[in-house]
Amino acid sequence: MKETIYERALRVWHKTPQMLQVIEEMSELTKEILKNVNRGKDNVDELIEETADVEIMLEQLKCCYDIKDKVESYKAEKLKKIEKRLDDWEKTHDK
Numbered sequence: 001m002k003e004t005i006y007e008r009a010l011r012v013w014h015k016t017p018q019m020l021q022v023i024e025e026m027s028e029l030t031k032e033i034l035k036n037v038n039r040g041k042d043n044v045d046e047l048i049e050e051t052a053d054v055e056i057m058l059e060q061l062k063c064c065y066d067i068k069d070k071v072e073s074y075k076a077e078k079l080k081k082i083e084k085r086l087d088d089w090e091k092t093h094d095k
């Protein structure tokens with residue numbers, strides 16, 4: 001099977017720097033969200049860029065720990081719980 005870009009990045013640049021990069025990208029996204037929400041900054045372009053960066057790094061994290069399938073199934077379960085909570089919320093609150 002052909003190596004993905006995520007696998008290649010891990011092989012070429014190694015685990016520790018790549019996992020630190022995950023943290024760095026998450027903090028960049030955090031900063032942009034705070035600028036938008038706290039300071040009302042028009043930074044949708046930055047939000048797009050940093051969201052893409054984080055998604056790319058999360059793909060590498062899943063490769064790194066070989067947890068892609070488990071994350072997928074946990075996510076599906078979690079989304080069902082969120083949906084149930086939303087259903088309950090909307091039954092008891094004004095829409």
Ligand SMILES: [Mg+2]
Binds near residue numbers: 028
């Ligand atoms: Mg970035």
